[in-house]
Amino acid sequence: MRDADPLVRAAAFEALAGVGCPSPLDGAADEALHDPAWQVRVGAARGLAGASREVAADPLIKALADPHLDVRKAAVITLGRWVADPAVADALRAALDDSDADVRGYARRALAA
Template sequence: MRGLVSVDAAGELASAAFDAAREVRVAVARGLAAVRTPVPAPLRPLLADPDPLVKAAAFAALAVTGCPPAYTGPATSALTDPAWQVRAGAAAALRAADPAEAVPALAGALADANADVRKAAVQALLAHRAHPEARDALATATGDSDADVRAYAARATS
């Protein structure tokens, strides 16, 4: 996988998206992000993968490749996934989505029980801090029970 990434071979990477090994599919998602595939279509099968670590890596890759409208809905829906890793990846994906759709979903994710999900939501909201609702959500997050979440949210005010 590293060799394919080093030569920006997105097509060859994508062809391994159906490999039986979870580790390979995770590496495919990360590799597609590393080569910054401008069209995230090769990530589509990984977003529906039954393995939560693969799905999480695919959503996180959208934060780098871009999260066009066709992917914003699935990312928003994934914020309710049972696996915290998927929820965190979905929050990261929304960093690259249209703020009008992403910000309300990310503001809701600030109530997640898992601190890693809340931290991912705050980091994504930082990308949308020009949006008034994002600034309000970040201000609320400065009172979070987790020190990392508070620290990332405080960046919005500095």
């Protein structure tokens, strides 16, 4: 996860979802949500799907303000797992006003589930 290539880092973080995003890797994924490369931030948002809601929800809610639409979309999709959490549901409702149609659509889908 310290590779110089952002696409390699992104793939490594995304793979965390498949292995449960264990500690301390969940913390590394949280930190990666602030990486300068948007691809790494997307990978981290997707990888946090394997983490617990307690670890992942707040950082992903903050990621909904990311300037890159793909990061916001990945965050919305991952947050959809925890729509029963009131803070997550509130964040997804706020994402219904996002400037990107995909983000809005995935938020709408998550809230309807």
